[in-house]
Amino acid sequence: MPVQVQFSEADFEALKAVEGRIAVLLPPEGAIPALARRLDRQMRGALKRAMTREAWQKLKPGEALDLAFPAGLAAEAVQLVKLPKRASVTEARKAGAAIxxxxxxxxxxxxxxxxxxxxxxxFGLTLRGYRxxxxxxxxKTPGPVTIMADKPDAATGAFLPLAAVADAVAFTRDLVSEPANVLTTTEFADRLAQMKDIGLSVEILDEPALEKLGMRALxxxxxxxxxxxxxxxxxxQGGEKDxxxxxxxxxxxxxxTGGxxxxxxxxxxEMTxxxxxxxxVAGVMRALALRKARANVVGVVGLVENMPDGRAQRPGDIVRSMKGDTIEVINTDxxxxxxxxxxxxxxxxxxxPAGMIDLATLTGAMVVALGHDNAGVFANDEKLCNALLKAAAREGEGAWRMPLGESYDKLIKSNLADMKNTGGRWAGAxxxxxxxxxxxxxxxxxxxxxxAGVxxxxxxxxxxPKGASGWGVMTLNRLVAEMMES
Known part of the structure; x- marks a missing residue:
């Protein structure tokens, strides 16, 4: 479950009575907000003393330090979080993440x-507070979060669409983190079907239906x-009908398993x-439904398990795709x-569709090429690709464009079928x-x-936190907002 956040009026008496943790957003230098000054007096000047120390001065915007068991307060710790008054979105999210x-x-x-x-x-607090x-x-499920703000009602309203995205990121992280003995193909499909409750139309195609459609490759x-x-x-269906x-x-x-x-x-x-x-894809669809996006978007996911068995496909098998092309299976992995x-x-x-984006943990070669900081993006359309890369940059999710070209086609040429399913080690992604x-x-x-790397x-x-990142939910949600709703 995502972290639950509520906004409230700044209340000094309530702050003094907090027995858990308090976090205070403070500028790197200069005058501190009035309520923080009052808190400092209650703490006998501990806030301002900490801000003169080298440890504070070395912190970058969005970083924090702790004062344990502060004098004058019931709290077990006060966290000082450095945040400029004119902070960027990235700095603000990092400050929340530190909390x-x-x-x-x-x-x-x-x-x-x-x-x-x-x-x-x-938003940053909600994303980083996930467990x-x-x-x-x-x-160690995170406890409640109360944010004392100047205009709590306005903040509550402004946070709603971001809360929807945070919920969707948590949903994606949960799915990726589940073990395979729990998240089977049918359990996965059932969880997606439950999103009918938030307004999505969900349809599940079983094996006879897939056979009828000719999805023999899948x-x-x-x-x-x-x-x-x-x-x-x-x-x-949140956009215009047609x-x-x-x-x-x-x-x-x-x-x-690789088959x-x-x-x-x-x-x-880790192959879970x-x-x-x-x-x-499921997370993005959840975000769009929760925030009532003014756009038409369809998500299609193929759910399978790749296991070695007497019935498993073999290297050398030839399968026919729904399109009709034949594929020689060189490697079942x-x-x-x-x-x-x-x-x-x-x-x-x-x-x-007006456009199509697929996402896949597809190749180890992608991890070799870009590590864990960037996803690899391949595209046949400049406008869509540029919009995607822009959205990723604005959300702080690393993405890097990779090449396509006819010269690579010869590496997947098959002597027996229309193509083979791998071109070998070189340029694998x-x-x-x-x-x-x-x-x-x-x-x-x-x-x-x-x-694959992110x-x-x-x-x-x-x-x-360490584990599933939910990479892509924020990027694609923003892409929809900027390309289809603006």
């Missing part, structure tokens, strides 16, 4: 009087698993995150592109994107985002 990082079951009261970007502070601890005996990936393949279609939708497409491999081309044991436990693309090939084609045939491009119609503006980074980030 969220220290958030415990006792909660926190934040003194934000005099701070203009209090809503962005709340996934449902399988731990000693849970079905082949999951045929070695006892967990049946599913395709889930989510629709949000306006073509934006289509969001997600790879949802709930666990990836017959089995992966090494080391690190395989191979449904990250589907998780992001290059399975995500087979899933995407069919649902990319399905989305275009059914919805005739590019040949994967080049493969997907064959299932995108010339008239469809399209971006492919390889999120979905489950090895360390905490500015706005997320």
């Amino acid at each position: 969220g990082r220290a958030l415990g079951p006792e909660g926190v009261t934040v003194l934000a009087a005099g701070q203009a970007k209090v809503v962005e502070v709340a 996934f601890d449902r399988y731990q005996s000693e849970r 079905l082949a990936v999951g045929q070695g698993s006892e967990s049946p393949a599913r395709v889930v279609v989510m629709q949000w 306006s073509a939708p934006l289509a969001l497409i997600g790879k949802g491999v709930v666990f990836d 017959i081309s089995i992966k090494p044991a080391q690190g395989m436990e 995150m191979d449904m990250g693309g589907a998780g992001v 290059a399975e995500g592109r087979l899933v995407l090939a069919d649902i990319l084609w399905y989305a275009q045939e059914r919805f005739k 590019i040949t994967a994107a080049q493969f997907l491009k064959r299932f995108v119609k010339d008239e469809t503006p399209w971006c492919h985002i390889d999120i 979905t489950l980074p090895p360390a905490e980030t500015d706005l997320a």
